[in-house]
Amino acid sequence: xxxxxxxxxxxxxxxxxxxxxxxxxxxxxxxxxxxxxxxxxxxxxxxxxxxxxxxxxxxxxxxxxxxxxxxxxxxxxxxxxxxxxxxxxxxxxxxxxxxxxxxxxxxxxxxxxxxxxxxxxxxxxxxxxxxxxxxxxxxxxxxxxxxxxxxxxxxxxxxxxxxxxxxxxxxxxxxxxxxxxxxxxxxxxxxxxxxxxxxxxxxxxxxxxxxxxxxxxxxxxxxxxxxxxxxxxxxxxxxxxxxxxxxxxxxxxxxxxxxx
Amino acid sequence: xxxxxxxxxxxxxxxxxxxxxxxxxxxxxxxxxxxxxxxxxxxxxxxxxxxxxxxxxxxxxxxxxxxxxxxxxxxxxxxxxxxxxxxxxxxxxxxxxxxxxxxxxxxxxxxxxxxxxxxxxxxxxxxxxxxxxxxxxxxxxxxxxxxxxxxxxxxxxxxxxxxxxxxxxxxxxxxxxxxxxxxxxxxxxxxxxxxxxxxxxxxxxxxxxxxxxxxxxxxxxxxxxxxxxxxxxxxxxxxxxxxxxxxxxxxxxxxxxxxxxxxxxxxxxxxxxxxxxxxxxxxxxx
Amino acid sequence: xxxxxxxxxxxxxxxxxxxxxxxxxxxxxxxxxxxxxxxxxxxxxxxxxxxxxxxxxxxxxxxxxxxxxxxxxxxxxxxxxxxxxxxxxxxxxxxxxxxxxxxxxxxxxxxxxxxxxxxxxxxxxxxxxxxxxxxxxxxxxxxxxxxxxxxxxxxxxxxxxxxxxxxxxxxxxxxxxxxxxxxxxxxxxxxxxxxxxxxxxxxxxxxxxxxxxxxxxxxxxxxxxxxxxxxxxxxxxxxxxxxxxxxxxxxxxxxxxxxxxxxxxxxxxxxxxxxxxxxxxxxxxxxxxxxxxxxxxxxxxxxxxxxxxxxxxxxxxxxxx
Numbered sequence: 120x121x122x123x124x125x126x127x128x129x130x131x132x133x134x135x136x137x138x139x140x141x142x143x144x145x146x147x148x149x150x151x152x153x154x155x156x157x158x159x160x161x162x163x164x165x166x167x168x169x170x171x172x173x174x175x176x177x178x179x180x181x182x183x184x185x186x187x188x189x190x191x192x193x194x195x196x197x198x199x200x201x202x203x204x205x206x207x208x209x210x211x212x213x214x215x216x217x218x219x220x221x222x223x224x225x226x227x228x229x230x231x232x233x234x235x236x237x238x239x240x241x242x243x244x245x246x247x248x249x250x251x252x253x254x255x256x257x258x259x260x261x262x263x264x265x266x267x268x269x270x271x272x273x274x275x276x277x278x279x280x281x282x283x284x285x286x287x288x289x290x291x292x293x294x295x296x297x298x299x300x301x302x303x304x305x306x307x308x309x310x311x312x313x314x315x316x317x318x319x320x321x322x323x324x325x326x327x328x329x330x331x332x333x334x335x336x337x338x339x340x341x342x343x344x345x346x347x348x349x350x351x352x353x354x355x356x357x358x359x360x361x362x363x364x365x366x367x368x369x370x371x372x373x374x375x376x377x378x379x
Numbered sequence: 380x381x382x383x384x385x386x387x388x389x390x391x392x393x394x395x396x397x398x399x400x401x402x403x404x405x406x407x408x409x410x411x412x413x414x415x416x417x418x419x420x421x422x423x424x425x426x427x428x429x430x431x432x433x434x435x436x437x438x439x440x441x442x443x444x445x446x447x448x449x450x451x452x453x454x455x456x457x458x459x460x461x462x463x464x465x466x467x468x469x470x471x472x473x474x475x476x477x478x479x480x481x482x483x484x485x486x487x488x489x490x491x492x493x494x495x496x497x498x499x500x501x502x503x504x505x506x507x508x509x510x511x512x513x514x515x516x517x518x519x520x521x522x523x524x525x526x527x528x529x530x531x532x533x534x535x536x537x538x539x540x541x542x543x544x545x546x547x548x549x550x551x552x553x554x555x556x557x558x559x560x561x562x563x564x565x566x567x568x569x570x571x572x573x574x575x576x577x578x579x580x581x582x583x584x585x586x587x588x589x590x591x592x593x594x595x596x597x598x599x600x601x602x603x604x605x606x607x608x609x610x611x612x613x614x615x616x617x618x619x620x621x622x623x624x625x626x627x628x629x630x631x632x633x634x635x636x637x638x639x640x641x642x643x644x645x646x647x648x649x650x651x652x653x654x655x656x657x658x659x660x661x662x663x664x665x
Numbered sequence: 666x667x668x669x670x671x672x673x674x675x676x677x678x679x680x681x682x683x684x685x686x687x688x689x690x691x692x693x694x695x696x697x698x699x700x701x702x703x704x705x706x707x708x709x710x711x712x713x714x715x716x717x718x719x720x721x722x723x724x725x726x727x728x729x730x731x732x733x734x735x736x737x738x739x740x741x742x743x744x745x746x747x748x749x750x751x752x753x754x755x756x757x758x759x760x761x762x763x764x765x766x767x768x769x770x771x772x773x774x775x776x777x778x779x780x781x782x783x784x785x786x787x788x789x790x791x792x793x794x795x796x797x798x799x800x801x802x803x804x805x806x807x808x809x810x811x812x813x814x815x816x817x818x819x820x821x822x823x824x825x826x827x828x829x830x831x832x833x834x835x836x837x838x839x840x841x842x843x844x845x846x847x848x849x850x851x852x853x854x855x856x857x858x859x860x861x862x863x864x865x866x867x868x869x870x871x872x873x874x875x876x877x878x879x880x881x882x883x884x885x886x887x888x889x890x891x892x893x894x895x896x897x898x899x900x901x902x903x904x905x906x907x908x909x910x911x912x913x914x915x916x917x918x919x920x921x922x923x924x925x926x927x928x929x930x931x932x933x934x935x936x937x938x939x940x941x942x943x944x945x946x947x948x949x950x951x952x953x954x955x956x957x958x959x960x961x962x963x964x965x966x967x968x969x970x971x972x973x974x975x976x977x978x979x980x981x982x983x984x985x986x
Contacts, residue, residue, distance in 0.1 A: 122486060129482040130494070132475055136540055137497055140516040141504075147515060190418045197411045205418065211426060214647040216601030217506075218621045219640040222628055223429030226436055226637070258425050290410070319505030322603035322621065326628055339507045339604070346511060346608060355515075358508045365503035372503075373496055560749035563716050564807075566736040567743040568763035568814055578762070582753040 141362060148352075148359040159356035167333050168341040168357070175249060175324070175337060176317035179256035183313050187264025188306065192298070194265075195272040196280075212261045220258045221326020224251060247329035252337070255323035260316040267309025268302050275301045308375040315368035319361060430644070437637040448638035453614040457623035458642060464531065464619070465599035468538040472595040476546020477588055483547070484554040501543045506604025509540050514609045529611035534619060537605040542598050546591030553587040586658060593654040597647045666728075667692040667818055667850035668713060673722030675708055675874075682708045683719070684874040690818070690852055690867075695844045697865035698854045701897070705874040706854045710820050713852065714743045727817050742811030742849075746823040748803040750795035756782070756806050757791040763814035781809040784843070801832040808840075812847065821853035825860070837864055858898050862886060870894050892981050902950045904972055906983055911953040913978030916941065917971050918962060924971035929964050943972065 148156055159165065193199075194206055212220070228235040228245040235245055245251045279301070283293040299306075321339040328335035332344060338357055346354035438445050448454065483495055501509060513536055518528040527533035557580065565575040603621035610617035612626070620643055627636035668690035675683040682705045690696050698706040711717040713724055715736035723732045731739050751759050758765075760781055764774045782788045785805040795803055804824060811819055824840070825833040841864050844851055855861050861868050862882040870877040870885060878890040889895035892908050902911045905925045920926070927943040927950070934940075939959040941952045952972060954962075964970070974980045 125478055126482050126486050126488060129475075129479045133479065133494060133497065133543075136536075136543065137500060140512040140540075141500065143516050143522070144512045186418065186421050189414060193411070193414050193418060197414070199411055199415050201415075205415070205422075208422060208427065211430070214597050214601070214644070214651055215430065216603060216621045216624070216640070216643055218603045218624045218628070219433065219601070219643060220429075222624060222633065222636050222640055223433045225628070226432045226633060227429045232432075254425055258429075261422075261426065315503055319503075319508070321505055321507040322625075325604075326625065339505045342505075342507050342511060343607065354511065358511045361505050361508045362512070365500065365505070365508075368503045369496060369499055372499070558747070558749060558752075560745045560747060561751055563736070564743060564745060564749040564810075565751075565762065567714055567716070567739070567741055568810065569737045569740075569766045570762075571737060574766060578766075579751060 144355055144362065145359055148355045155352050156356045156359070159353040160360060162353065164333055164336070165338075165341060165353065165357060168336050168338045171249075171252075171335065172318055172337040172339075175252045175256055176314060178249075178253045179260060179317045180310060180314050182253070182257050183260055183264050184306075184310055186261070187309060187313075188268060188302075190265050191268035191272055191302075192294075195269055196277060209262050209265050212258055215258075217255075217259060217320065217322025218326055220255055220323040224254055224258070224323075224327050228254065246327050247331065247335060249335070251327040252324050252335060255327045256317045256320050259320055259323050260313045263313040263316060264306070264309035267305050267312065271302050271305035272298075304375055308372055311368055311371050311375060315365065318364055433637045433640050434644070436634060437641040440634060444634070445638050445641075448635040449642055451635070453618065454620075454623055454627075454635065454639050456615045457618045457620045458639065460531065460534070460618070461600055461620040461643075462646065464535050464538060465596050468535060468542055468599045469592045469596040471539060472542055472546045473588055473592045476543070476591055476595075477550055477584065480547045480550035480554055483551055498544050498547050501541050506541060506602070507607065510537055510605040510608040513537055513540060513605070518609065528609055529613060529617055531617055533609040534606050534617055537609050538599045538602055541602055541605050542595035545595040545598065546588060549587045549591035549594070550584055553584055557583055589657060590654050593650050593657075597650045600643055600646055600650075666690065667694075667726070668852070669723075669725040670709070670713065671723045671725075673709070673712060673719045673724070675705075675712060675717065675719050682874050683712070686722070686871075686874070686876055688869055688876060688879065690850060692850050693848045694866050695841070695851045695864065696853075696867045696869060697861035698852060698869050698871055699858060699861040699897070700856065700871035700877075702856055704872045706856075706871045707822050709871065710822050710852060710854050713818070714741050714820050715739050716743070740814070740817050742814065742816035742819040744804070744807045744811050744819070744821040744824050746826045748795070748800075748807045748827075750798075750803050750807060752795055754794075755791065756787060756793050756795070756798070759795065759806055760810045760813050762810060767814065777813060778809075781813055784812075784846075785809045799832075800828050801836060804828065804836065808843075812849070816849065819849045819851045821851065823854050823856070826855075833860075840864055862898075870897065872897070887979055889979070889981065892983060895979075895981055900953070902952070903948060903983065904945055904950050904974070907974065907980040908983055909974050909978065909980045911940075911951050913975045913980070914952045914972050915975050916952050916954060916962070918964075918968070920971045921973060924973040927970055927972050929966050929968045929970060931966055932959065932964050934959075943970070945972065 190205075190209065194202065225246055226232055228238065228251060230236060230239055230244075230246065238245055243250065245254065275298070279297050280293045283297045288296065319339060320337075321343070324337055325340060325343075328337070328340065330336065330340055330344065336344065338361060342354050342357045342361070345351075345357065437448075449458070479498070483491065483498075504512075513533075514528060516523065517525055517533065517536060519526055527536055561579055561583075562575050565579045566572075570578065601621060602619065603625065606619050606622060610619065610622070612618050612622050614623075618626075620639055624636045624639050624643075627633070627639070666689045668688075670686060670688045673683050673686045674681070686705070686709060698709060700706045708717060712719050713726075715731065715734060719732065723730060725731060726739055726741065736743075751762065754762070757778055760778045761774050764777060769777075779788065779791070782791055785808055787802060787805055787809065790798060790802065790806075795806065798806065808821075808824070825836050828836065837860055840853075853864070865882060867879065868882055868885050869879050872893060878885055878894045880888070885894060886898050889898060895901055895908055900911050901908050902914070903909070904914065915921070917924070925945055927945040929941060930944050930949075931942040932939060933942065934956065937956055939954050939956055941954060941959070941964060943950045943952065950972075
């Protein structure tokens with residue numbers, strides 16, 4: 120009896136909180152066939168938003184992947200003072216509101232801030248431009264690759280790397296031929312999570328982009344702007360596209376997630 | 380959340396001319412130093428310095444100014460709403476997340492694998508999409524006739540959506556690993572199923588339940604995107620702290636925004652540090 | 666009878682693990698369920714405890730039909746191979762658990778638990794958590810916990826299986842002494858014939874879900890019911906189509922009456938005993954002799970000897986192999 124009760128509570132909760140809302144928006148998007156969906160997503164603004172989103176996400180993923188792998192190797196394979204602190208600081212972005220991320224970057228890299236002003240005088244605009252959006256995205260997605268790679272690297276141990284060294288491999292060779300293949304699925308898992316987070320970031324990008332339509336507007340900003348301007352079909356279409364990306368991510372991570 | 384990469388205890392000084400390993404604590408090989416330097420620089424430029432500047436900006440005009448910025452009627456109302464709603468959301472998650480984890484581990488029914496996969500959807504879905512999705516079911520055009528738009532209930536709903544996975548995903552693995560024989564031992568000692576749950580299962584789940592709840596709480600405190608559309612951002616009614624910060628930035632009041640940001644950071648850090656202390660206390664017996 | 670098991674059958678899926686098992690366990694006895702792994706002995710123990718339901722058959726405990734009784738109503742103590750320690754409770758609270766469930770007064774619980782902890786030599790550890798104990802200590806705690814509720818029968822599932830050889834030997838002797846002190850009807854599962862012989866009054870040999878033999882350690886060792894039991898209980902070798910214990914073979918350099926001729930292939934000195942490996946009618950066999958006797962014979966490989974089972978020794982004629 121208790122068993123069926125709990126099952127019913129859990130399923131109903133998930134149904135009304137998760138399944139029904141997401142199902143409804145997909146139904147509303149495709150209610151009138153595929154035509155309006157394609158049309159809404161091929162408008163000039165939508166295509167531009169797609170491009171901006173991809174550019175920002177790819178830079179952010181590239182940066183976080185390099186940083187993530189490097190930092191994971193440092194944390195697992197090396198000893199240095201302050202390691203605990205570094206390890207703790209990696210998770211800091213998880214506890215920071217996206218809006219605060221945006222504010223923090225504006226206060227340092229904004230036109231009227233010392234660093235931002237200096238960069239501006241060299242002709243590099245950070246805030247209200249792509250570099251700022253990349254920085255914001257890097258910030259929010261920073262822990263994902265590190266946290267995916269560290270446990271696998273720990274489990275892998277350094278026996279194989281040491282064996283490679285005794286066989287004459289240099290550090291770089293051992294890394295490329297031994298370590299990298301060992302962590303490739305964990306790395307892929309981290310990169311997929313990082314990419315999904317980057318494509319979907321809203322709050323931090325909303326602050327640093329200045330939300331300039333057709334200039335710094337990403338897909339998530341496009342959804343919000345279209346909705347506020349009563350263009351529901353475009354908002355729903357873009358939201359559905361993002362939801363589909365989320366579902367694909369989910370399935371990919373399910374495949375890549377380290378078992379056990 | 381943190382994978383503890385503990386520094387091994389300092390080794391006693393090795394015998395003279397002995398093994399290469401025991402180095403002094405502060406001499407680090409060049410390659411490592413370069414790596415640590417780069418990592419710290421990256422982290423500093425993107426995360427640490429900007430956050431420090433926020434904290435500094437919030438107090439550089441004196442504590443009085445900070446206090447006034449935090450206690451303006453709209454900021455104070457946004458902060459209390461955020462903290463209140465987050466506590467409520469954390470408590471609901473504590474109960475529902477545990478029930479869902481329980482059902483996913485101990486129950487068997489067709490479609491369970493799908494349900495299990497769906498749990499992570501709120502993490503994968505962009506927050507603005509989450510808000511839009513909820514608004515379409517629980518907004519003015521609700522097919523259920525349930526309009527929560529522009530109400531505090533709507534804010535709570537949005538927070539429940541984005542925090543769903545935390546408790547489920549922290550409790551689930553602990554429940555999976557839980558030694559079934561402990562429960563059988565309790566039964567053979569005369570405990571009823573309820574007594575076994577109350578005295579054996581629950582105490583072993585509590586650390587995971589609390590840590591999931593704390594994570595859900597910090598996420599709620601910080602949440603922005605999902606509440607934007609459904610709350611309507613009515614000051615004194617549905618405006619949460621993150622949205623209040625956003626509107627202050629838009630209004631070029633960065634000092635006020637920094638003050639409220641600092642409060643949010645401190646609340647989140649206090650929650651995470653207490654969680655960490657709680658886990659240390661728990662693992663002493665673990 | 667403390668426990669009567671009648672015609673119990675149990676399958677997991679399509680695999681039968683217990684087939685028509687019937688055993689009686691006498692009150693106050695110490696019985697071993699002995700057999701190879703996968704033989705059904707743990708399942709039988711769990712059926713007695715109520716942790717598994719038999720498909721058919723009945724279990725009576727102290728004369729009461731317990732077949733459909735939930736484990737918590739059977740008043741049995743169960744000790745698990747991997748201790749099943751309550752990790753979140755101290756040693757004291759672990760042992761007190763069953764008494765707390767039974768809502769005994771605090772003073773009584775305190776007194777009883779301390780008595781038991783003394784009995785298992787853990788009185789110093791009362792405030793520790795299980796994670797701070799060694800394997801042997803945890804198992805003793807689990808035993809005290811099971812004894813606390815004064816069970817009618819005490820069931821132990823491979824109680825020493827997870828411990829290292831040294832601790833295992835100590836605990837064995839200790840369990841025997843403990844049983845002599847408390848006299849609770851005890852059934853334990855083991856796959857170690859030495860353990861069963863050393864500790865138990867009665868051995869039940871189980872293989873492939875069936876009872877092969879029941880008897881005292883001497884009976885099952887000296888009068889095995891079939892070749893399987895003989896092989897499982899101790900070393901055997903084959904001479905002239907019979908299964909014989911290697912220490913029950915006479916060996917002589919002269920031909921003897923009823924003897925079989927054999928060629929020595931190797932002589933291995935293992936401290937006090939000496940193992941003489943032979944070729945008998947084209948098959949490998951071996952004989953165990955004392956060092957003194959071996960020196961007297963002065964055997965070397967290639968010698969031709971005569972072997973025969975010692976008079977009165979148990980041997981089993983094997984079907985044509």
